[in-house]
Amino acid sequence: MNQSSRKEAAVRKLLEASPPPVPHDLYTEAVRRGGRMLRRRAAVRRVMWFVLFAAVVAFVVWASTAQPWVEPPSETTPPLSGW
């Protein structure tokens, strides 16, 4: 065993010593906050879908009333010549 690995082993041993006690409410707290995060994300996703749906509906309504693809009727008379 060379010196560097011996040093590493010594440091590992130092670091491993005396682990702290795990608080009993860690799991419930994590689930509570994680659940809140999940619910918030779901809400944001729902709102985004709703906005997208509303935008699509608005566009369809506008397009069906305005019909921008139809050529507008001519408003000027063609010049009268050779009469």
Added chain:
Amino acid sequence: MRGRQASRDARRAREFEAFVAGAAGRLLHAATLLTAEPRDNNPRARSLLTASLAYTYATWDRLRGEDPYDRARQQLAVRFARGVWHRHRGRGGLLERLAPQERLILVLRMYEGVAEEQTAALLGLPVERVRAICARAMSLVLHPPRGPAPKVTRAGKAADAGAGSPVGSGAAAGGDAQARGTGADAETQASAGSRTRAAMSGADRADRTGRTDRADRADRADRTDRTDSAGRTDRTDRREPTPS
């Protein structure tokens, strides 16, 4: 639809509970090492770990076969690295003396056994830098630097000064003698008419350090109109000597 959602929630909760039961101790130890807190009083480590575990819980359904422990550890490291944890000083604990980055790299490399390349990629550092920081942190942990020197009391200081002054004056006298020696040397060379620049500076030094006033004045009168071998008058010799 609702039933499927409920069953997924239940499965997630079950799996996550098993995961926390297995991994929380080790992760909490790592977090406590990171925040450099004593083992019985580690509020920052707890909140850091709670935040990482909450994130792991929230992304549990998107793990896709990835190791949740890896995910939680990565969250812990990233949150520590970029969060407000930098600004707090250690409050005891094993790694109190280390800088936050040194702590982070030491814990990842030595405690968690993450490979150098992965640590470097996670923190956005070159591999060589990770290696250097880890070596420094290891030597700091193994050989902690001594604390500040103990305060010197007034009595102790006085005794020190009394013991120190004769030695100092002796050394000064020795320096004087040496300077005078070089000065004399320079004089002989000067009278021989072959003064070099180095010798001149030696003479000048001798002037400053310590001859008697009268000898000095005579010497200066002698030297003001003397020119060196190149035919220039040396201005440094005309300078007033500082009183010694």
